[in-house]
Amino acid sequence: MEFVEQFIVPKFNYWIYVVLMMIGMHAMIAKNNFFKKLIGMAIFQTAIILFYVSIGVKEGANIPILDHHMMPGEVHANDPVIAAKFTNPLPHVLMLTAIVVSVATLGLALAISQKIYREYGTLEEDDILSQIKLEPND
Amino acid sequence: MGEQAPIAIVLAPLFGALLIAFVGIRFKALCLPVTLGALTVSLAATIETFRTVLSEGEFIYLISGWERLGEGKGISIGIEYRVDAISALVLLVIAAVSLLVAVYSRTRVVAETPDRIPYYYMLYLLLVAGLAGMTITNDAFNLFVLLEISSLTSYALIAVGSRRAVLSAFNYVIMGTIGASFYLLGVGYLYIKTGVLNMEDIHAVIVANDLAESPSIQVAFVLILMAVWIKMAFFPLHAWLPNAYSYSPTTTGALMAPLVTKVMIYIMIRMMVTVFGLDYAFRATLGMPFNWSNLVVSLSSIAIVAGSVMALSRRDLKKMLSYIIIAEVGYMVGGAWLANERGMTGAVYHIVNDAFMTLCLFLAVGVFIARTGDPRIAGMNGLFKKMPITMAAFTIGALSMIGLPPTCGFFSKWYLVGGGIEAGQWHFVGALLFSSLVNAVIFFRIFEIAYFPKELSDPAPECTDPDAAPVATLQRTPLSMSLPLWISAIALIGLGIFNHTITQWIGSALGSLKFFPPAG
């Protein structure tokens, strides 16, 4: 129980990200259906995004947007900005990129799987492999 | 404009791709000239950068112009390029190889993907941009973005090929995504402990905060290594490579085989040298009773032997070459991990050599297949008589692969084996020699087939795939194919003769580093 309190509860985010990532990765490797592999891939990638976003969380901090009125030329122009009051923006920036990359990968992978379906008439790995065995190989 | 040359290396192919999107789709004939022009500009910029590096040593290019913060070296808040002799050399290889393959592609792309020419060239250029960007960047996350560009383009370039190519592209997507995600995760693990993303800054923080024993850093190290190993097809993570390279269109194979794995090896070296530091790389133990250096060198020995043995049993030319690449990856990984300067020099030098060797062989094989329509080794029957010039170039490439003087393959083996002896890694030395001998067997078997003509008992197999366009069998080898082939073949000899100059350049980048021979 102490273990749970010390290692799991305070870092629950990290535990879940590992669990999600492993679910996704297992699906990518072990699932037979190509479409399922891709769902696994999407889950795998979101898990990593979860990890990054978790890095940037600050307790008691606000969203990383400065108040409009704190801009220079306005009333509170010279109030210093305290970093601790805002969530770390850098992981968010990185993850915007990662999300876009993941949707690009997903789109391309779906296109490839459609092409596979066009060639082989199925998306099940074992069926395709048995079709290939019948073809002349190297 | 000299100081802006580094950015032009990456921008030229990017703008080339955009130009194709604007005009190439309507006027297909313009695609190739635009590609060639963009790559020529990129090559010129690379040469300019290279000259700057040679005269002034390594330098930083600040994108967006954000100066570093704080006193001393400070930390970077923007994204930087960093060019040293090694990355300049790799950039030069990328630029030269991509230009040669682009010349070579003139007839092939029209024959193999007739209705997709503009898209093919756009992907081609963007792949080059991605590879060059990866090589030159100094930002760990930026590397990920460019890695994804090169990955996505290479998936597509493979998948436009035949029926089997699509399937291997899918496997590549799965493996490649795992690899890239591992890399991203590794960067995250570094970020959580260091709070920075610039490679040199990460190293500085690791050293300053004494994070060497931190589990996060160790796991990051493992993750990043796994990622680059997957991407470079390091045995046993190689499964995606052979089919991907052998079923893809000729041009794709000829572009990717020399470049993609080699750039990943460069990335691995970059990570070892710049991010983690050599002392970390060679000494980290991850709490286990083994030494990283010894472990990885053992793995590479296995990779070399396994790759060679698998290559021995192939009857398909491109597939055989693909397995040889897997063995060659073992050379370079092993050389980089020998924990001495000679081994590292050999590894970097072999990056250059191997790029040109694979280029030469893939180009030659492309010519053979275009002429005979037969991808099997047996299809080379009597080729010495039929096309002596091409066979001569192929011979040079093969001799280099075997490692016979005066080709460059001999000299890279010289450094690698020398490094192995210096490190006392006898199994690595044995594996290298074994692989040379296996390569000798493989290639002299091919020479025999091509040299001793005999009646073929079985004709070329019927093409079972209507989409794998029955490749137009050429009557003559066009100049656009033979010229790049010959340039690459001559380069092999040139790289061998000038090996001392090249290794001096490499040494100028490695010279300041301290190598830590493994204890005991």
Next chain:
Amino acid sequence: MEIIVSPVPFYACLASLLAVIPIVAFGRWPNIRETCTFLAGAAKLALVLAMVPVVLKGKLIEFTLVNEIVKGVPLQFRVDGLGILFGLVASSLWILTTLYSTGYMRGANEHSQTRFYAFFAVSLCATLGVAFAANLLTLYLFYEMLSLATYPLVTHHQDKEARSGGRTYLTYLLSTSIGFVLPAMLYCYSKTGGSMDFSTGGFLAGRVGPTEGLVVLLLFVFGFAKSGIMPFHSWLPNAMVAPTPVSALLHAVAVVKVGVFCTIRVITGVFGTDFLQTLDIAAVVSWIAGFTVLVSSLIALTQDNLKRRLAFSTIGQLSYIILGVSFLTANGVIGSSMHIAMHAVGKITLFFCAGAIYIATGKKYVSQLSGIGRRMPFTMAAFTLGSLSIIGLPPLCGAWSKWFLFLGGMDAKQYVLVGILIVSSLLNIAYLIPIVIKAFFEQPSEEDKVDGIAEAPLACVIPLCCTALGCVALFAFPGFLHSLARLIATTTTTP
């Protein structure tokens, strides 16, 4: 020792390589093509001869082609006594061989003659490169070049037999050079910290212990498998599928002598005889060589194919040379150096004769040679002289080298090995003399009976007569060779 910097050795090496261009260019006109070969040969010989007086004065001729081909090691030529001796043998015999091949190749109506001449010239370039190499790496580069350049020659016929012969050839030569020499060389490189210059005392001297020394020495000795040392000898009989001029020059002179030359270089220039003496490991090499001498002679007895019999004889004779050097005595080195030349002249005569017989009669086997001496008196007379020279009987040149080998063995107090030398000479008699007897004193079978003399083409007969006379001449005037050999001995051994 005084060193003269001059590019002559490089030009000598280059002469035959450059000849490839006109040879290929004039491939359609055989006469011009062969004239080019001759001219190249003459130029080469002249260049080598020009260096002889300088070397005899005890000077060295050096030329650096590339300053550092790898760190600390230049691509460099240096001509010393041993080098000039070997270079002289190879380049003078090349001219004769060219004359001979003109006759042979046309007589046998061979295909792809242009390729033949071109690769022949390349081989000669590599041979001289080995002879003049100043360091181990340069030596290795030319050694590998020779292996590759001779492959198309060995497999010239491009049939099934040539294919398997060529395969054996390359398997043995490449696997030993890559598998043994390369690591040994790199080991030396890492031990010496970057220098691999052959030097009188041996550049490895004092840097290795007996065990490592023995391993490296054996790697070199077996690695230079062109020397035909057992158990890496079987490429040589298999390579006899090549046309006879190839067998003659390459497998009696150039290729195999390159092998023993390299071994001598290793013993004298890498280790140094003194250092080997202190390590006390050379005897291992002696015994391997002695074993090879004996066994190969015994095998030669059983061979019916004439060229194969000569091949096994060559294996034995090559090991004489290695044996001589491995005695580590001055007389042993003199014997070895002289035997390089003496055996070359003798054995090339025998091969020329074998080729001439084949051209004239189509016969390949010893058992078919009854009475052939009446039909081809010049050829068989030359054969007799060559045989006697190989056996080592006066008044033929082989006697000199065997005498010094014998002395060297006595100096080294290796009496058993001296015994082996003597036994092997007897075996030489046993496998060579019956051929002569058969040729001259047996009656030919009915269908072989030809009236009068029916020799091979003149272009074949002249060279073999020349070399046969050479055997005699070298017995009568050994002074020049002897002084060269003495020079070699004084620079490599301490009295």
Next chain:
Amino acid sequence: MIPIFDIILLVFLVVTALIALRVRDLLAASMVFGIYSFLICLLWAQMTAVDVAFTEAAVGAGVSTVIMVATVYQTARRSKD
């Protein structure tokens, strides 16, 4: 301390991920994946990563799901596992 709302969301995430991978009807799997994306989007909003949440809502729950459904329509709906 992680807010309890987060913890509930995280647990739900795992459940939806497992369901998306278990369902044999691929159309349903795509839909469940949409729900998964939506949940993760909520989670990010909760973690004050509003831009990421916005993007995920548009890209993950929106476009990704649509192109997945499109692919299911163009290929097979049933899966063996």
Next chain:
Amino acid sequence: MKGLALFAVVLTGALLLYATGDFPAWGSVHSPANGGELSSHYIENVRTETKVPNIVTAVLADYRSYDTMFETVVVFVAGIAIIALLRDFGNGSRGYPPALANNLPEEPDLIITQTCNLVIPVLQIFALYVLAHGHYSPGGGFQGGVMLGASYILIALANGVEVAMKAMSERKIMLLAATGILIYSGTGLICLLLGENFLDYHVLSRILPTDPIMARSHAILIVETGVAVTVAAIMFSIYANLATRGTLKGGL
């Protein structure tokens, strides 16, 4: 194979969890990542350096604008890759294995069509708002672009791809996608031509009627527009190709 996969997955998971113990506490303000100089610099200096209140936007499109440019290129790559793979240029008359889409009704449903037609203009205007207001609120080029693309996807869903293609033809898609990146990289190129490094926006003050700091702010808007254009075009293109197996006819 399955066992091996499970083993690999469990091993990786164990490795990752092993490192979790080493992480700073969740939500810590003082962790290297959160309290470090880099992140603090962004938060504290963003308003003096760029005048953009949304820190994420500022970091995305200025400090790390090079990343974002290539992120847009990733989208572009995905778009052209999918066309290169799937696009059926009319000569693909080969049989296609049966798929669910073959059983769809020919005519679009009236209610859906009408609803969509109502929603779409609103969606498009909102997309533009998201794009333009990215400086001050969550949003920006990507989000706006995706929503813009989604509006076209919605047209395609409701009325068929052909109808949507009338507004956004294939040719236009490619032109827009390339234009978007050209806007982005061209902005950088102008900086370069003005004598500064690539994407160093402050130098734009020479051609824009503003001071160097506001020039950054404006340039961010310009490049975000470029992003939006590319993303919108490509998102629709991806959908159109995937939903019609590359024929760009019929569809869902």
